[in-house]
Amino acid sequence: MAIKYKDIRWKKVICENLTVGEVKEVIIDSSSWKITHFEVELTSEAAELVLGVRKGGIRNLLAVSAIGKTNKTVKLKVKKGQLKIYLKAPKAK
Numbered sequence: 001m002a003i004k005y006k007d008i009r010w011k012k013v014i015c016e017n018l019t020v021g022e023v024k025e026v027i028i029d030s031s032s033w034k035i036t037h038f039e040v041e042l043t044s045e046a047a048e049l050v051l052g053v054r055k056g057g058i059r060n061l062l063a064v065s066a067i068g069k070t071n072k073t074v075k076l077k078v079k080k081g082q083l084k085i086y087l088k089a090p091k092a093k
Contacts, residue, residue, distance in 0.1 A: 003070065013040050013062065015076040015083060020046040023074060024059060037061040038074070039090065050083050060087040 005026055013020040025039035044056035051058065066086035068077030078086060
């Protein structure tokens with residue numbers, strides 16, 4: 001089943017019972033033409049868990065290897081304690 005870019009943006013990202021954030025962008029590797037990450041705007045709860053800061057709106061890159069099922073939301077197949085492994089700050093331009 002094919003999913004369009006517009007169908008992924010703005011979806012909520014859920015890990016167990018935690019709303020991690022919302023997909024803002026889809027990152028594609030230009031050499032392989034494969035999706036590598038979702039840029040996710042973190043909720044304050046997720047930012048505190050992953051970064052130790054209670055501030056929402058921070059954007060991080062989520063590796064697609066953490067993604068499980070996607071329908072009305074993007075559900076992660078990893079545990080909350082593993083989020084630090086799969087979320088990283090975007091590189092400065």
